[in-house]
Amino acid sequence: MEALELGPFVLPWVRVQVALALLALVGVAEVLARRVDRRLSPWAYGAVGVGLLGARLGFVLENLGVFAKDPLSVLYVWQGGFDPVWGILTAGGYTLMVLPKRLWRYAGVAALAAGLLAGVLFTRGGAAQETRLPDLTLASLGGTPVRLWDFQGKPLVLNTWATWCPPCRRELPMMVRVSQENPEVRFAFVSQGEGPAVVRGFLEAGRLAPEWVLLDPEGRLSEALGVQGLPTTYFFDREGRLVARHLGELSEALLLGYLRALR
The missing domain is CATH 3.40.30.10 (Glutaredoxin)
Incomplete structure (x- = not known):
């Protein structure tokens, strides 16, 4: 499956994967916030926001020559262009700064849940067979x-x-x-x-x-x-x-x- 069709809307599957994984992170963090420490709830939303911003800025820096031609295109996020490595690094740095050390393992549990869901969805959405140029x-x-x-x-x-x-x-x-x-x-x-x-x-x-x-x-x-x-x-x-x-x-x-x- 390459995309999810919702009526007239077609969403690329990779974006659906990312959205569901981030929702899983927030959901697990909300449960842990009620049972362990309330600070886990604002951390989760902050980590998602900072991670997305870091992923976008990382991609822009990697392609600075292209974006320099049209600086406003940095804001055209609907076109895609996010580097997951930068996103994970910035979200991790944010976690280390805002959460006390005793809560890091709970943040790790939420992140692990997001990663596992993303892996399952990737397996579900991946194309198994080779596609070749049609003979048309x-x-x-x-x-x-x-x-x-x-x-x-x-x-x-x-x-x-x-x-x-x-x-x-x-x-x-x-x-x-x-x-x-x-x-x-x-x-x-x-x-x-x-x-x-x-x-x-x-x-x-x-x-x-x-x-x-x-x-x-x-x-x-x-x-x-x-x-x-x-x-x-x-x-x-x-x-x-x-x-x-x-x-x-x-x-x-x-x-x-x-x-x-x-x-």
Whole structure:
């Protein structure tokens, strides 16, 4: 399972995992606060807040060159971009500062509960079988048939999008620019459920000229890859094996991280 669908909302599974794990930490801490020491309750909320802040700031520092181009993008947390190691370290440091030593073991119990739940959810949500690039033939914007298998031989970033999708519209200019700056990786932007006139008009209005724009009016690629929401971006290696996928809007820092993993 890659995402949790709640009516019209699609939540990436990894975010659901993190949210439930943090809720487990807070829940166990609340129980311990009633039985052991009331200070465990505010500690838990503080540790979660400080940990999330530390995870975000750590990611920003690791990608400072990217965020320096647009400092406001530091606030775009809905795009993702949190380093769990930084989060654990900052939450641990906060724990050592605010709790007396005799309560550290109880904080450890709450953290262990969160970790165990995250592990169980990871096992439940993990994909067991290998996913490969589908053998589909789609049309280019000019009407030329393009076989996806022909993209093998170079790493491939396959982005599923639509002109009516606000996150797609926001991330597309950045992705087109990154594709032009990284010619060693192929980028293909596959429009879902739309015709050439709509797609061409959108690209011309935005002065966007990606090398590969493909049309999938019947959603065959979405069916083959199990797309649960737009945008979804797939990262394939040179042999057409799926290395990673990202549901939702991508930041430039995250995209560059995925590209590094492809090389």
